[in-house]
Amino acid sequence: MLFDILLDVTGFNGSFEMLVEQVRRHELDVIHVKLAEVAERLVEAVRPNIDLQQFTPFLSLSKLLFVKSRNLLPGRDQFGETGLDEEAAQEEEEPTEVRERLLEQYKAFQSVRDHFRELETLNASRLRSMQTRTGEMPGFIDEIVFLEKVTPFDLLAAMAQIERRSREDRSYHVRANEGQRLSDRIAEVFSFILERRGGPVSFNDIVSIAPQKQEAVISFLAVIYLVAQGKVAAHQKIPYGDIIITAGAAG
Amino acid sequence: MLTVQEIANVVEGILFLSPRPVKLSDIAVNLDVDPGLLNEAMERLKERYADCGLELCGVAGGFELTSRKDYVEHLRAFFGELDKSRLSRAALETMSIIAYKQPVSRADIEDLRGVNSSGAIHSLLDKSLIRISDRGETIGRPFMYSTTPDFLRYLGLEKLEDLPPIESFEKKV
Amino acid sequence: MLTVQEIANVVEGILFLSPRPVKLSDIAVNLDVDPGLLNEAMERLKERYADCGLELCGVAGGFELTSRKDYVEHLRAFFGELDKSRLSRAALETMSIIAYKQPVSRADIEDLRGVNSSGAIHSLLDKSLIRISDRGETIGRPFMYSTTPDFLRYLGLEKLEDLPPIESFEKKV
Numbered sequence: 001m002l003f004d005i006l007l008d009v010t011g012f013n014g015s016f017e018m019l020v021e022q023v024r025r026h027e028l029d030v031i032h033v034k035l036a037e038v039a040e041r042l043v044e045a046v047r048p049n050i051d052l053q054q055f056t057p058f059l060s061l062s063k064l065l066f067v068k069s070r071n072l073l074p075g076r077d078q079f080g081e082t083g084l085d086e087e088a089a090q091e092e093e094e095p096t097e098v099r100e101r102l103l104e105q106y107k108a109f110q111s112v113r114d115h116f117r118e119l120e121t122l123n124a125s126r127l128r129s130m131q132t133r134t135g136e137m138p139g140f141i142d143e144i145v146f147l148e149k150v151t152p153f154d155l156l157a158a159m160a161q162i163e164r165r166s167r168e169d170r171s172y173h174v175r176a177n178e179g180q181r182l183s184d185r186i187a188e189v190f191s192f193i194l195e196r197r198g199g200p201v202s203f204n205d206i207v208s209i210a211p212q213k214q215e216a217v218i219s220f221l222a223v224i225y226l227v228a229q230g231k232v233a234a235h236q237k238i239p240y241g242d243i244i245i246t247a248g249a250a251g
Numbered sequence: 252m253l254t255v256q257e258i259a260n261v262v263e264g265i266l267f268l269s270p271r272p273v274k275l276s277d278i279a280v281n282l283d284v285d286p287g288l289l290n291e292a293m294e295r296l297k298e299r300y301a302d303c304g305l306e307l308c309g310v311a312g313g314f315e316l317t318s319r320k321d322y323v324e325h326l327r328a329f330f331g332e333l334d335k336s337r338l339s340r341a342a343l344e345t346m347s348i349i350a351y352k353q354p355v356s357r358a359d360i361e362d363l364r365g366v367n368s369s370g371a372i373h374s375l376l377d378k379s380l381i382r383i384s385d386r387g388e389t390i391g392r393p394f395m396y397s398t399t400p401d402f403l404r405y406l407g408l409e410k411l412e413d414l415p416p417i418e419s420f421e422k423k424v
Numbered sequence: 425m426l427t428v429q430e431i432a433n434v435v436e437g438i439l440f441l442s443p444r445p446v447k448l449s450d451i452a453v454n455l456d457v458d459p460g461l462l463n464e465a466m467e468r469l470k471e472r473y474a475d476c477g478l479e480l481c482g483v484a485g486g487f488e489l490t491s492r493k494d495y496v497e498h499l500r501a502f503f504g505e506l507d508k509s510r511l512s513r514a515a516l517e518t519m520s521i522i523a524y525k526q527p528v529s530r531a532d533i534e535d536l537r538g539v540n541s542s543g544a545i546h547s548l549l550d551k552s553l554i555r556i557s558d559r560g561e562t563i564g565r566p567f568m569y570s571t572t573p574d575f576l577r578y579l580g581l582e583k584l585e586d587l588p589p590i591e592s593f594e595k596k597v
Contacts, residue, residue, distance in 0.1 A: 104594065106536050111593040112520035113513070116579060120510060123580035126479060126490035127499055129268055130443045147338045152406050152414055153556035153567070157549050159347040160420040166363050253498075261498045263477025264491035267440075268499065281502045299476070304436025318437035325426075325434045325455060326441060332454035340552075423567050424530065424545055 002057040005045050009037035016042070020060050035065055185222040193232060198247035206245075258284055259292035259299075263316075266296075272313030334374065345371040346380060350402070351417055354384045354395035372396065380405060431457055432465035432472075439469075445486035445577060484576035485583060511547075518544040519553060523575065524590050527557045527568035545569065553578055 003017040011033035022028035226232040235244045300307040306319045360368045375381040384397035473480035479492045548554040557570035
């Protein structure tokens with residue numbers, strides 16, 4: 001049996017079975033054993049007569065490798081977290097120092113979070129003109145936000161956000177019960193334009209200062225309806241630009 | 252009940268936030284304040300804005316807060332200089348689309364962003380971060396945009412292939 | 425040459441128009457004004473805005489004009505539904521960890537929180553409250569996250585150093 005094979009490698013002298021057993025019982029620190037040499041010895045021994053049964057020791061070897069790699073990291077116990085020995089794991093059930101430290105830190109961050117919530121609430125009551133003036137800035141202030149020091153990662157994050165946004169459903173469904181709202185809105189929009197002596201009226205003037213999507217859609221539909229009826233003409237200079245509406249059909 | 256000074260402060264906030272002239276009657280109705288007190292508050296505001304960097308203008312039956320016209324050249328100069336050294340959010344988005352999808356037309360960019368992008372394209376052209384590299388094969392043979400060597404320098408990249416791949420984002424974030 | 429009062433007026437106009445906090449250094453450089461005079465002008469402005477409908481706030485290393493917080497209810501009443509959205513608990517918690525441990529990887533955040541934090545990171549990136557600042561040296565070269573100037577602005581902080589030390593929160597626990 002390969003388990004009986006005698007090893008004389010750096011950090012250990014004895015049978016392979018003894019090696020596994022001693023590590024399991026915490027009698028030997030696997031960190032000090034050169035497992036590559038162990039593997040070589042096992043391969044040498046198996047070469048003359050290959051029998052699948054004989055490969056089980058390699059499973060044990062791989063477990064040792066796993067344990068060794070774990071033990072090279074700070075704060076881990078030899079068999080405790082590897083599942084190699086359930087009994088040993090149960091004996092070592094007390095939370096490790098690392099866990100305790102993480103938990104303490106996490107609790108501190110929960111307090112930070114509550115502090116941030118207070119700051120957020122306080123700061124949200126200071127209103128910025130951007131919340132209401134969007135898109136209405138004088139032409140010489142390019143577009144809304146100025147960024148400093150752009151990195152390739154900012155480009156990546158922006159691209160990912162655009163792709164996600166473009167996958168989102170941007171459609172808006174007008175439900176049956178909004179029919180009444182729509183006909184009310186058609187009447188409102190038309191009388192608004194007539195009040196202004198037939199216009200021209202900007203689309204922005206017929207919606208509130210910070211319109212919700214629903215209000216914008218219903219108002220837009222109302223304008224389209226009036227255009228179709230030949231009651232108003234609508235004109236948009238550039239895509240996504242403001243829509244200028246005048247009474248009477250387009251000339 | 253709001254005092255005259257409090258009314259003046261609320262109106263100042265409204266004028267600061269509003270993108271359009273505001274009618275006093277709208278304020279009176281919305282905030283339920285006495286028109287007499289509101290007029291008094293407006294007098295205080297007019298005094299406050301008599302001689303400063305902003306102007307309280309009476310226009311189209313309402314009031315509006317604007318920057319004072321005497322300083323328009325300084326304001327233009329300030330924002331113009333700032334624009335030279337900075338990118339806007341719109342320009343950043345437009346630049347990432349061009350970087351990752353080049354050569355790409357304005358219509359494709361606007362399709363992805365969902366908003367007009369001509370301002371952003373112009374500002375990137377001005378900064379030599381992008382260039383017109385070609386004309387597309389589709390209707391109208393639109394200009395196609397690509398990035399420039401200045402773009403690489405600006406981001407501290409040696410070559411385009413050094414841009415972090417877009418797939419890495421979904422995998423790692 | 426601009427007088428102190430004229431500088432104050434120009435700065436007032438800039439703050440009124442700017443969509444972002446403005447740095448004094450940008451004003452000094454772009455308008456070529458003496459930093460000493462600029463500081464004097466700022467003192468005048470602070471006095472002017474000490475008690476009115478607007479607030480002159482020092483945030484994210486610059487200055488910004490906002491409406492005064494005492495009047496938020498009246499302003500909301502006038503403007504109707506303004507965006508009131510707040511960050512989710514998960515996003516706020518993730519932001520706390522990034523604020524104090526930056527630059528920090530997603531794995532480190534998840535080690536602390538014990539749950540997948542990719543959604544929270546996405547939403548903070550989208551809001552420009554955090555950014556990818558680097559890639560780590562460990563296996564897989566993970567993205568490392570840091571806060572942005574918008575983070576400071578979001579919480580009304582002038583600089584990162586204004587955050588209370590993490591120990592003060594540890595004691596509270």
